Amino acid sequence: MDLQGFFARLLKSLKKTGKKIRRFFKRYTRLLVRHTKAGDYSVLIYTITVLVVFVLIISLIVNIFKPDKKEKKDKVVNTATRTDASTELKDPNSELRAECQAIYDKNKSLLMLVNTKTGLPEDYEFEQHVLNSGAIIDEQAYIDLYRMLKACNDAGYHYSIISAYRDKDTQQGIIDRSVQEFMDKGLSQEEAYKKTLETVQEVGHSEHETGLALDITEEGIYSLSEDLESNETMKWFIDNCTAYGFIVRYPKDKADITGISYEPWHFRYVGAEAAEFMTKNNLTLEEFHSLLGN
Ligand SMILES: [Zn+2]
Structure with a gap:
């Protein structure tokens, strides 16, 4: 059986089932009307009971898959915590x-x-x-x-x-004197300059x-x-x-x-x-x- 044939048969079968369901509801409605008119409410009560049970079962199924309120609340708390966290990420200064x-x-x-x-x-x-x-x-x-x-x-x-x-000259003078003092103690000019900069700033600084x-x-x-x-x-x-x-x-x-x-x-x-x-x-x-x- 090819795919096209399969779908054709499936459609036919669905149509048949649909017809059967429609026929069932027609008969059922007629039965309900007839009994109710005759003052027999048993079919009506039965129908209402079935409908109520059906609605309850559906709502039960829906509730199973729906996240409950506590979970929802947790989600809200989580969002709040996240907001706090992002506030913390904001510059504290x-x-x-x-x-x-x-x-x-x-x-x-x-x-x-x-x-x-x-x-x-x-x-x-x-x-x-x-x-x-x-x-x-x-x-x-x-x-x-x-x-x-x-x-x-x-x-x-x-x-x-x-x-x-x-002024710049005075600052330079301080540097020169300090360098000279260190050189007098035996340091090379380079060493003396380095040593001087530990306590004296360069000109302009x-x-x-x-x-x-x-x-x-x-x-x-x-x-x-x-x-x-x-x-x-x-x-x-x-x-x-x-x-x-x-x-x-x-x-x-x-x-x-x-x-x-x-x-x-x-x-x-x-x-x-x-x-x-x-x-x-x-x-x-x-x-x-x-x-x-x-
Ligand atoms: Zn000073």
């Missing part, structure tokens, strides 16, 4: 970043990053303010510096400003060239060492500089980030708002800039 960006946008020139990797722009200039001592700082930092130094005196401490703005940085110590102390952190005058500066817009630019535990070992004497002006933000969030200027995406 987004608020901090936004605050950081807002502060930066207001004070870009004060928040300039200068370090071993990032040098000053070639054409960098600033409005200079000459202090009584002859030291020069950026005019933008002057009022707050004046207030800080006065508050220091009022608190009974005495300070010395060791270094403020340095020192914060002192910005006019926003100052080295401050207690009056009469001229050697700069980490021990200064336990000096009472220095403690006053470390504890109070934030309120005047300064930060301890090279903190103790952040040398791996700043690239410079702890300098409790080096203060950098960034403006009061940025200083408070950075101190509150324990951020170096490098970290502040990475939050900006720089």
Whole structure:
């Protein structure tokens, strides 16, 4: 038997069965009407019972294949968990970043990053303010510096400003002197230069060239060492500089980030708002800039 013959017979058989079913329902309906009209409701009750049982069986089958409510609930919970997870994947620092960006946008020139990797722009200039001592700082930092130094005196401490703005020649002079000192100790020029760069920045890479940085110590102390952190005058500066817009630019535990070992004497002006933000969030200027995406 070929395929065409098979389908022809199948169709014929289906038609026959259909006819039989139709005939059965016709007869059944006639029987139902006849009995009901005669006041015999047994066929009607039987029909209704069969229909009810049929509906129950169908709903039972549907329920078997339908996921139950608990499962549905679990699915909802799963979706919720997934939403939480994707929220977690969202940048956890987004608020901090936004605050950081807002502060930066207001004070870009004060928040300039200068370090071993990032040098000053070639054409960098600033409005200079000459202090009584002859030291020069950026005019933008002057009022707050004046207030800080006065508050220091009022608190009974005495300070010395060791270094403020340095021009390129001064920075080069510091490098040359340091190299010479190491060479006098027997190091080769190359070794001496390498050794020098451990503590001194190359020309164009020192914060002192910005006019926003100052080295401050207690009056009469001229050697700069980490021990200064336990000096009472220095403690006053470390504890109070934030309120005047300064930060301890090279903190103790952040040398791996700043690239410079702890300098409790080096203060950098960034403006009061940025200083408070950075101190509150324990951020170096490098970290502040990475939050900006720089
Ligand atoms: Zn310094």
